[in-house]
Amino acid sequence: MLNHLISRLLSPSLRSHPSKISALRFSTTVSAAERLYNHLQGCTTNLEKELASANVNLDSTCINEVIRRCDPNQFQLGLRFFIWAGTQSSHRHSPYMYSKACDFLKIRTNPDLIKDVVGAYKKEECFVSVKTMRIVLSLCNQAKLADEALWVLRKFPEFGLCADTVAYNLVIRLFADKGDLSMADMLMKEMDCVGLYPDVITYTSMINGYCNAGKIDEAWKLAKEMSKHDCVLNTVTYSRILEGVCKSGDMERALELLAEMEKEDSGGLISPNAVTYTLVIQAFCEKKRIREALLVLDRMGDLGCTPNRVTASVLIQGVLENDEDVKDLSKLIDKLVKLGGVSLSECFSSATVSLIRMKRWEEAEKIFRLMLVSGIRPDGLACSHVFRELCLSERYLDCFVLYQEIEKEDVKSTMDSDIYAVLLLGLCQQGNSWEAAKLAKSMLDKKMRLKVSHVEKIIEALKKTGDEDLMSRFSTD
DNA sequence: TTAGGGTTAG
Numbered sequence: 365m366l367n368h369l370i371s372r373l374l375s376p377s378l379r380s381h382p383s384k385i386s387a388l389r390f391s392t393t394v395s396a397a398e399r400l401y402n403h404l405q406g407c408t409t410n411l412e413k414e415l416a417s418a419n420v421n422l423d424s425t426c427i428n429e430v431i432r433r434c435d436p437n438q439f440q441l442g443l444r445f446f447i448w449a450g451t452q453s454s455h456r457h458s459p460y461m462y463s464k465a466c467d468f469l470k471i472r473t474n475p476d477l478i479k480d481v482v483g484a485y486k487k488e489e490c491f492v493s494v495k496t497m498r499i500v501l502s503l504c505n506q507a508k509l510a511d512e513a514l515w516v517l518r519k520f521p522e523f524g525l526c527a528d529t530v531a532y533n534l535v536i537r538l539f540a541d542k543g544d545l546s547m548a549d550m551l552m553k554e555m556d557c558v559g560l561y562p563d564v565i566t567y568t569s570m571i572n573g574y575c576n577a578g579k580i581d582e583a584w585k586l587a588k589e590m591s592k593h594d595c596v597l598n599t600v601t602y603s604r605i606l607e608g609v610c611k612s613g614d615m616e617r618a619l620e621l622l623a624e625m626e627k628e629d630s631g632g633l634i635s636p637n638a639v640t641y642t643l644v645i646q647a648f649c650e651k652k653r654i655r656e657a658l659l660v661l662d663r664m665g666d667l668g669c670t671p672n673r674v675t676a677s678v679l680i681q682g683v684l685e686n687d688e689d690v691k692d693l694s695k696l697i698d699k700l701v702k703l704g705g706v707s708l709s710e711c712f713s714s715a716t717v718s719l720i721r722m723k724r725w726e727e728a729e730k731i732f733r734l735m736l737v738s739g740i741r742p743d744g745l746a747c748s749h750v751f752r753e754l755c756l757s758e759r760y761l762d763c764f765v766l767y768q769e770i771e772k773e774d775v776k777s778t779m780d781s782d783i784y785a786v787l788l789l790g791l792c793q794q795g796n797s798w799e800a801a802k803l804a805k806s807m808l809d810k811k812m813r814l815k816v817s818h819v820e821k822i823i824e825a826l827k828k829t830g831d832e833d834l835m836s837r838f839s840t841d
Numbered sequence: 842t843t844a845g846g847g848t849t850a851g
Contacts, residue, residue, distance in 0.1 A: 424851050460851055537842090568842045600842055607844095639843050646844090674845055717846070745847050752847090780848050
């Protein structure tokens with residue numbers, strides 16, 4: 365009976381006897397991955413050609429599996445496979461896959477891997493396209509390897525290729541983000557020499573870099589130069605400068621810039637949006653100038669710009685940090701909801717989360733319960749935070765009761781599965797078998813996957829209760 | 842090219 369529970373709660377990848385559906389999926393992907401991996405093993409040269417002959421349908425599960433098998437000492441092989449897979453027209457790596465590849469292949473701690481693979485392409489006279497190089501650069505980008513990205517950029521001619529604006533932009537952004545503005549600037553100037561033109565993205569990366577370094581004047585100088593390359597200053601770029609001004613602490617100047625953006629004669633190209641206003645609001649909140657932050661919200665509303673969740677949470681946190689008066693909070697929430705773009709649920713959930721972060725637990729619990737009695741559904745983040753707090757103070761039964769109430773409200777938000785495990789464990793430990801069984805059933809219904817360590821602990825706890833009824837509940841489900 | 846809090850999947 366317990367085995368039945370274990371096998372249902374365990375993740376399929378960790379399960380020794382997967383259920384029929386996942387077993388089917390598992391076996392097909394494993395065999396594809398196995399075939400590719402075996403091909404990789406047999407290659408001495410022309411690895412990419414060899415892989416093409418494997419004639420396998422690529423998907424992320426299969427790619428993941430192949431790379432995983434290259435651990436611990438075949439990382440170069442794994443990287444070549446990943447790059448090859450990305451060049452296939454039938455497949456495109458998602459950003460998630462790039463980060464997975466960086467983790468699995470430990471590219472951050474071993475950046476030479478990139479050079480080794482590109483070096484091998486050259487040595488083996490492999491066919492290398494712009495697409496190949498773009499994937500290599502994307503890996504550098506994911507791993508934040510500016511020097512390696514530059515090295516790759518320099519390798520383009522060796523393969524008879526010309527670096528394009530996209531490639532330059534990626535490298536420039538890496539250096540600008542790193543704070544190496546002289547290198548970023550040098551590359552931008554170099555673009556002109558090789559027949560490329562910096563575009564809005566190039567300028568935005570540079571301006572962002574200058575602003576982060578506190579060099580607002582440099583950022584402005586660049587912004588003025590944009591028209592030289594037929595680039596038009598837009599809301600995003602202008603907001604970047606405004607952000608820099610805010611960070612420098614000159615809020616009066618920031619308000620002037622905001623007014624500049626709001627002027628109609630700019631043709632709307634730099635009209636402030638929710639992000640622009642939120643940046644200014646946030647800066648005022650950080651400086652404890654909450655009244656002025658609220659004035660910016662009014663201004664936002666006057667100009668027909670709708671606040672979003674970030675605007676709301678920044679302001680709510682600001683009010684909570686600066687003011688003890690609950691009336692101010694409800695006035696703010698009322699205003700936010702009236703302006704549209706953000707719901708009562710989002711506002712109250714945000715207030716709950718802020719209060720918990722500020723360690724004002726009692727107020728957080730009050731607001732959370734108020735939401736429930738008023739029929740406002742809390743969001744997943746608020747639920748996760750409240751449940752975690754209740755579990756931390758070992759109020760498992762209270763947590764369970766709240767959980768049930770929320771389930772009744774039909775909250776479809778995703779919650780941290782670890783919290784469910786801790787709650788289930790706590791209920792078992794405190795002898796609340798009936799509640800534990802109910803929760804376990806709900807977890808099974810949700811097809812929730814738990815860590816092996818959690819399941820093991822839960823099973824141990826269940827054994828201690830020795831509750832036959834509980835056992836049968838699990839086995840009959 | 843533009844942000845941000847927890848999770849899930851890929």
